[in-house]
Amino acid sequence: MFPALEPELKQETLPDPYEDFMYHHLQYYGYYKAQRGTLPNSATHQHIWKNNPRYLLNGSFGKREDLIPDRLQKEKHLWPSCLPSTVRRQTGAMSRDSLMLSSPFVKSRQLLYDDIGKVNPHLREPRDLFALFSGSALLQAPRWPVECEVIKERIHHIEWVPPQPEYFYQPTGNEKIPEIVGEEKGTIVYQLDSVPTEDCYFTSSRVGGKRGIIKELSVSLQGPEDNTLLFESRFESGNLQKAVRVNTFEYELTLRTDLYTNKHTQWFYFRVQNTRKDVTYRFTIVNLLKPKSLYTVGMKPLMYSQLDASTHSIGWRREGNEIKYYRNTAEDGQQPLYCLTWTARFPHDRDTCFFAHFYPYTYTDLQRFLLSVANSPVKSQFCKLRTLCRSLAGNTVYLLTITNPARTPQEAAAKKAVVLTARVHPGESNGSWIMKGFLDFILSNSPDAQLLRDIFIFKVVPMLNPDGVIVGNYRCSLAGRDLNRHYKTILKESFPCIWHTRNMIKRLLEEREVLLYCDFHGHSRKNNIFLYGCNNTNREFWLHERVFPLMLSKNAPDKFSFHSCNFKVQKCKEGTGRVVMWRMGILNSYTMESTFGGSTLGNKRDTHFTTEDLKSLGYHVCDTLLDFCDPDRTKFMQCLAELKELLQQEIHKKFKELGQDMDLERSWSDISLSDVESRYQTSFQSKTRELNQKKTMYKKKKKALKSRKQRNKQYQRHTLMPESKLTEDAPERAGFPSTLQKPPAFFRTSENASSSMMKYEKSRLNKVLFFLCHAVALIFPISASPPQGEECHRPFIGGTLTLLWIGHH
Structure with missing residues (x-):
């Protein structure tokens, strides 16, 4: 049964297995580094099956039942009487003090198996x-x-x-909008058998997924002249549920929703074979859910040719013409669907090609990178790899701790921490490429990298949602939930990756200051790269949370857009990583959004981002950290002064707009005048979309009940109006001029306006002026007289705005 091991066993009796196990166990911790003169036979055995790729660490991958189908056969493998007499005598010596091989009823997870189920009498390596x-x-x-x-x-x-x-891609306006035919008039050439939807839930996992023989889902070719494309997506990060051939070279594609849900169709990644050169193919994805997409402003899909890769070393490239993103008219009535159509020409006959929404970065890609770091004698000195936790499916969530060894305990305690995470949304692979660029730089021998490792401790979780990445989800984990809305969760078993990440940061905050937290994401509706942050209300640190993004925009002016940044904390985002970490005490807490498209800035204007562009941003994050923490605070103070100037310009701009347009219907609480940010409010738009979808589902809607505060205001407006009119004719109050008698020119309404409109506009105006006063008071001192002295350079506007508002009341 053990032909490779029998000669070794004949040489001498094996020593105590526990002693031998502990010897190799301690070797992993740096003990016994010098080779022993005579290794025991078990070490030779270990060498044999470590160098045989057929042997797997069964304890890490699954139960023995996955590999040995018959229970009686499993017991036979464990029963030592089946061994040859010579081997049995030697094996008996090894198992005298252990029940590992002595009983068929002892179910040990310490044994190793090969592909055909043969036992290998050795304890597996310690896990975690x-x-x-x-x-x-x-x-x-x-x-x-x-x-x-x-x-x-x-x-x-x-x-x-x-x-x-x-x-x-530059749209011409003449792009074809193909009619959706469907499988009734077309031919299904690829379809997944069973896809878990929202009616199901995750139960268990195993290496290789479903048991049994893998079916061939693509159609069978009828001969060499058959030009039907062969589709496949049942590989890591792949996503395609169905392909329907509607014409000779035209296919309709249906994406698989996130597992255990019925939504989130955006990420696609699939393979096509049996291609034909110099033929124009058309592909149409028919079940996208987002009403807006970068495909409407020129983004192209990605294509990869294996023949080009093997012969010319050409990888992923943008490919596509006649690109059109439009609403699907053949809807099922539940929710609006959208289509993406494009044409493509393959470079070779009978090639194997791939299409993807963005550059894939899989869980296996991450492991290969981490293995290269672990095997580097230099990098492994300052990069320690740990298991943060296991995901729902049992995949490892890795945690990297990167820092140079400190000379003294005081120096180690003085180091601040930086926490970086990525891939909480599995379909946003751009986050992994930025993370890879960051890790490549911070682990290099660059003087700047060494300086950063000297002054910081970096805690890095490169893939927060490995399960979603593996199965090809766009947004959710196997719990069927968006993990970036559950950072406040107490459900450790349902959301282990998020719970352990938050707990790790909580413990980190107890021992040292965390200077920065940043979670890397991807964005499907805006170009460039930008940050979402959190407004700080502490006057001592006013605008400080915007300094890092502004510095980053100066270091990467052709990629990073500061004016696309947003610093509002909305109620629907309370469960996100950046908001939860900010409320835990991290002032500089961000979500970094990198586009699936490209740049509209500087030298890279109107071009797609490559993986090298994204990796370079990881370097710029390091460069900006050095600027942000420079002992010479010149750069920091310059950025702070620039931010205050931008804020003043924004306030004046809002006043000017208010004078030109008296449409005050929109909610001023959604337009923060103290925010130097883009008007593109993605969260507000997503809220609007949700409401519109609900309106389509429920035609009749109840009238919203008014709060007590609203009812009181309405009562005062109707019953106390005569008193307020009498007050207006009275002498001026407390020495303040009545600004309501003579409002500024840009706040006046026409003489023909109705009295009800005047009342409404005045009440809205009071709110606006109060908000402006509050925003300005946080920057400028409020006083009744202009500031004195040569050292004060702030303009005197706080008191004026305050008087203006008080006069309105």
Whole structure:
């Protein structure tokens, strides 16, 4: 049964297995680094099956039942009587003090198996106890939900940067809008059998997903002349549910929703084979859910050719013409659907090509990178890899701690922390490319990187949602929920990745200051890269949360847009990482949004981002950290002064707009005059979309009940109006001129306006002026007389606005 091991066992009796196990266990912690003169036979055995790729660490991947189908056969493998007599005598010596092999009823998870289920009498390596991958360790195979079929073929793509800029597609206005035919008039050429939807929930996982034989879902070719494309998406991060052939070279595609939900169709990544050169194909995705997309402003899909990669080292490139994003008229009545259509020409006959929404970055890609770091004798000195937790499916969530060893305990305690995370939304692979750029730089031997490691402790979680990344979800975990809305959760078992991340940061805050928290995301409706932050109401640190984004925009002016940044904290975002960490005490708490498209700034205007562009932003984050923490505060104070000037300009601009347009119907609480930010309010728009969808589902809607405060205001407006009119004719109050008698020119209404409109506009105006006074008072001192002295350079506007508002009341 053990032909490879029998000669070794004949040489000498094996020592105590526990002693041998502990010896190799401690080797992982740096003990016994010198080689022993005579290794025990078990060490030789370990060498044999460590270098045999057929052997897997069964304890890390699944139960033994996954590999040995018959219970009696499993017991036979464990029963030592089945061994040859020579081997049995030697094995008996090893198992005298252990029940590992002595009983078929002892279910041990310490044994290793090969592909055909043969037992290997050795304790597996300790799990989650060592800092880094061992040099000869295999990558941990991804665990899939048991409902998912997974092909055995491994998918790998080369990295490549296009030599020329890839410009946006310029719409002509004549793009074809194909009619959606569907499977009634077309031919299904690919379809997943069973997809878990919102009616199901996650139960268990295993390596390789669904048990049994993998079915061939694509149609069978009728001969060499058959030009039907063969589709496939049952690989890591793949997403395609169905393909329907509606014409010779035209296909309608349906994306799979996030597992255990019925929504979130945006990410796509699939393979096509049996291509034909110099033929124009048309692909139409028919079930997208977002009403707005970057495809409407020139974004192109990505294509990858395996023949080009192998012969010319050409990787992912933007490909597509006649790109159109439009509403699907053939809806099912539940929610509006949208279509994306494009044409493409393949470079080779009978090639294997891939299409993707953005550059894929899988869980296996991450593990390969971490393994290279672990095997580096230099990087492993200041980068320690730990297991933060296990995901719902049992995949490892990795935590990296990066810092240079401190010379003294006082120096170690004085270091501030920086926390970076990515891929909480699995379909936003741009976050992984930025993270990779950051890690490449911070682990390099650059003087700036060494300085950053000297003064900071970096806590990095490079992939928060490995389950979603593996199965090809766009936004959710296997719990069917958006993890970036559950950072306040107490459900440790349902959201382990988020719970352990928050708990790690909480413990970190107890021992040191966390200077910055940043979660890397992707954005599907805006170009460029920008940050979402949190407004600080503490006057001592007023506008300080905007200094880091402004510095980043100066360091990466052709990629990062400060004017697209937003610093409002809305109620619907209370469960996001940036808001929860901000409320835990991290002043500089951000969500970094990187576009799926490209840049509209500087030298990169109207071009798509490449992976190199995103990785360069990881370097700029490091560069900006050095500027932000420079002991010479000149740059910091310059940015702060610039922010105050921008705020003043914004306030004057709002006054001017108010004078030109008296339409005060919109809510001023949604337009913060103290915010130097874009008017593009994504959260407000998403709220509006949700309301519109609800209106379509429920035609009749109840009238909103008024609050007590609203009822009191209405009562005062109707019953106390005569008294207020008498008050207006009375002498001036307390020495203040009545500004209502003579309002500023840009607040006047026409003489023909109705009295009800005048009352409404005055009440709205009072709110506006009060908000302006509050915003300005936080920057400028409020006094009844102009400030004295040469050292005060602030303009005297606080008192004037205060008087203006008091006069209105």
